[in-house]
Amino acid sequence: xxxxxxxxxxxxxxxxxxxxxxxxxxxxxxxxxxxxxxxxxxxxxxxxxxxxxxxxxxxxxxxxxxxxxxxxxxxxxxxxxxxxx
Numbered sequence: 001x002x003x004x005x006x007x008x009x010x011x012x013x014x015x016x017x018x019x020x021x022x023x024x025x026x027x028x029x030x031x032x033x034x035x036x037x038x039x040x041x042x043x044x045x046x047x048x049x050x051x052x053x054x055x056x057x058x059x060x061x062x063x064x065x066x067x068x069x070x071x072x073x074x075x076x077x078x079x080x081x082x083x084x085x
Contacts (some may be wrong), residue, residue, distance in 0.1 A: 040082055
């Protein structure tokens with residue numbers, strides 16, 4: 001039996017859906033930023049399933065360059081802390 005390993009293509013939806021989920025979470029935090037100076041969250045690497053580069057792209061697009069610290073474990077996204085000041 002041959003086992004094939006395939007990674008999801010962004011166009012197929014799996015990676016795109018995970019990017020959208022992260023974007024929605026970041027936008028929710030950003031909306032609440034009027035009450036917070038610093039906010040963040042941690043997730044298991046499987047929760048969003050994004051690489052560090054993919055998560056960094058989403059965070060930069062939503063939060064802006066230099067407005068966050070990305071946490072990574074084994075090349076996978078595990079959390080973000082946002083600085084809204």
